[in-house]
Amino acid sequence: MEFLKGAYHRFxxxxxxxxxxGTIGGIAFFIDMGATNLFRFGFGxxxxxxxxxxxxxxxxxxxxxxxxxxxxxxxxxGLAREYALFFLLNxxxxxxxxxxxxxTTYTLGLQDPLSYNIAKIIGVGFGTLFRYxxxxxxxxxxxxxxxxxxxxxxxxxxSSPRR
Numbered sequence: 001m002e003f004l005k006g007a008y009h010r011f012x013x014x015x016x017x018x019x020x021x022g023t024i025g026g027i028a029f030f031i032d033m034g035a036t037n038l039f040r041f042g043f044g045x046x047x048x049x050x051x052x053x054x055x056x057x058x059x060x061x062x063x064x065x066x067x068x069x070x071x072x073x074x075x076x077x078g079l080a081r082e083y084a085l086f087f088l089l090n091x092x093x094x095x096x097x098x099x100x101x102x103x104t105t106y107t108l109g110l111q112d113p114l115s116y117n118i119a120k121i122i123g124v125g126f127g128t129l130f131r132y133x134x135x136x137x138x139x140x141x142x143x144x145x146x147x148x149x150x151x152x153x154x155x156x157x158x159s160s161p162r163r
Contacts, residue, residue: 017070021132024065029124032058036120041113047105048098051120055097059090071140082139089134096130097123 035054039045045053063086067079100123104110110119136142 020070021066024062024070025128027065028058028062031061032124033117033120037113037117040116047101047116051098051101052094055090055094059087062090063087066135066140071135074140074142085139086135089131089139092134093127093131096127099123100126 032054035057036050039050039053040047043050063083066086067082097120100119101116104115104119108115110116
C-alpha cells in the first residue's frame with residue numbers, strides 16, 4: 001500500500017498535467033475536426049488547405065489553453081518566444097498529420113469523408129505525441145530549466161565548474 005501511495009505522490013503532478021493537456025487537446029481536436037470537415041466538405045476546399053487552416057484555428061485555442069491552464073506553473077519565457085515556438089512545433093505536428101492525409105487522399109486515391117477523417121485522426125494522434133513532448137521540452141519550460149538566451153530563443157549554455 002505504501003508503494004502505491006508513494007507512486008501516486010510521485011506522479012500526481014504528471015497525471016494532473018496530462019489530464020489538463022488532454023482536456024485542452026480534446027477541445028482543440030473537436031475544433032480541428034469540425035473546421036476541417038466544414039472547409040473540406042462544406043466549402044469544397046482542398047484536402048491539405050482545409051487541414052492547415054483548421055489546425056491554425058485549433059492551435060490558437062490550444063496555445064491559450066496550455067499557456068494559461070495546463071502549463072501555467074511553468075516558467076514564462078516571454079509570450080512572443082513561446083507563441084513562435086508553439087506554432088513552429090505545431091507546424092511539425094501538422095506535417096505529421098498531412099503525411100497521413102496526403103497518403104490517403106493522393107496516394108491511395110480515397111476521397112470520401114470517412115477515409116479523410118480516419119487519416120486525419122491517425123495523423124493528429126501521432127502529431128499529439130510529438131507536441132506534448134516538444135511543448136514540455138522547448139515551449140513551456142520547467143522552472144529548474146536554464147534561462148533562455150533572448151537572441152536565439154534556446155536555453156543558455158550552463159558552464160560547468162573548473163576542476
